[in-house]
Amino acid sequence: MNSFFKKVFSICACIFLGSVHCVNAQGYPEKTIRLMVGYAPGGLTDGVARTLAPQLSELLGKQVVVENRGGGGSSIATDVVAKAPADGYTLLMADQALISNPSLFPALPYDTLKELQPVALVGTAASVIVVNATLPVRDLKALIALAKSKPGTLNYASGGNGTMTHLAGELFKQVARVDIVHVPYKGTGPAVVDLLGGQVPMMFSSIGPVAQYIKSGQLIALAVTGESRSPALPNVPTLSELGLAQATVIGYWGMMAPTGTPSDVTEKLMKAVSDVVKRPDINQRLVSLGIDPSFATGARYEKILSSEIPKWAQVIKLANIRID
Numbered sequence: 659m660n661s662f663f664k665k666v667f668s669i670c671a672c673i674f675l676g677s678v679h680c681v682n683a684q685g686y687p688e689k690t691i692r693l694m695v696g697y698a699p700g701g702l703t704d705g706v707a708r709t710l711a712p713q714l715s716e717l718l719g720k721q722v723v724v725e726n727r728g729g730g731g732s733s734i735a736t737d738v739v740a741k742a743p744a745d746g747y748t749l750l751m752a753d754q755a756l757i758s759n760p761s762l763f764p765a766l767p768y769d770t771l772k773e774l775q776p777v778a779l780v781g782t783a784a785s786v787i788v789v790n791a792t793l794p795v796r797d798l799k800a801l802i803a804l805a806k807s808k809p810g811t812l813n814y815a816s817g818g819n820g821t822m823t824h825l826a827g828e829l830f831k832q833v834a835r836v837d838i839v840h841v842p843y844k845g846t847g848p849a850v851v852d853l854l855g856g857q858v859p860m861m862f863s864s865i866g867p868v869a870q871y872i873k874s875g876q877l878i879a880l881a882v883t884g885e886s887r888s889p890a891l892p893n894v895p896t897l898s899e900l901g902l903a904q905a906t907v908i909g910y911w912g913m914m915a916p917t918g919t920p921s922d923v924t925e926k927l928m929k930a931v932s933d934v935v936k937r938p939d940i941n942q943r944l945v946s947l948g949i950d951p952s953f954a955t956g957a958r959y960e961k962i963l964s965s966e967i968p969k970w971a972q973v974i975k976l977a978n979i980r981i982d
Contacts, residue, residue, distance in 0.1 A: 686923045687720040692748050693913075694725050694739050696732025696755065701846075702864060703732075705947045706780060706911050707751040713934040718926075724751075731755050731820055731981065733766055736914075740768035744918035746927065749777065754822045754909040757963060761971040762820045762981045776963065777913040777924050778931040779954035781944055784884030785826045785907055786891060788868050788877040789860045790853060798880045798900050801860070802834050809837035815858040817846035820981045825970065826862035826883055826907040828977040833905040853877065864909070865890050866948030883907035889945055910966070911949060912959050928956055 742748035
């Protein structure tokens with residue numbers, strides 16, 4: 659009888675306290691899950707989300723649908739998730755913008771560390787410093803020497819103000835003490851087109867969009883910005899190897915949920931993400947996108963965000979970057 663009354667009491671507590679957690683933890687998921695992406699279809703973050711979604715649908719037994727909500731440097735989609743019910747049915751495929759946006763936008767409608775809860779880290783990505791093959795440099799030392807000999811004349815392209823391709827260049831400027839000029843484009847694609855055409859001589863690019871041109875010899879890769887060499891470019895040294903460890907740049911891709919999402923739900927999601935990322939075909943697909951599959955728990959992802967946000971706040975402040 660004791661156990662019977664305990665069970666009845668537990669059920670009543672769920673009903674009278676109005677706790678959705680009791681239901682979610684046991685029956686989740688019971689309906690379609692939205693995975694929000696803060697950009698138009700076709701970009702890197704969208705590619706990561708669409709690589710994971712079908713596999714997550716299979717493991718969780720309910721459809722995971724990618725929903726693109728572009729604008730505000732991904733802050734519009736992020737705000738949708740931050741304000742959504744904390745039930746695990748509205749999630750965010752986050753990227754480096756989650757880290758830089760608090761410093762780039764003076765009035766975000768959400769508090770990143772208070773209103774969003776890390777579920778799992780999916781992977782990381784370094785940038786690669788590339789130059790057009792017509793530029794007379796073949797290593798980073800020569801590039802720095804050229805920049806210092808002609809301050810303010812060497813341009814670098816980016817996918818837009820405040821993007822990772824921009825911020826990597828600003829950090830490099832600060833660490834290498836060079837005066838190179840930022841030329842923003844409306845996306846990485848147009849920037850790479852002009853880089854190939856010689857309209858701009860260099861770029862701090864994510865690896866995926868330029869890998870084929872490095873292979874063909876149209877672009878020369880001088881260094882990768884990660885802590886270790888990229889599996890996609892194993893012969894290209896890191897900035898750390900070249901004496902510029904402080905210019906290391908790593909982008910982080912992970913899944914976020916609204917703060918307050920039940921731990922049983924986030925643990926189920928985290929386990930599903932882990933299982934998907936470990937699949938050889940998915941692993942290879944992520945590598946082809948320029949992502950290094952490196953699953954980490956929500957707790958580990960939270961520590962990364964807590965250290966990376968102030969780091970980039972300092973870089974952005976020194977470079978006086980603002981996006982209104």
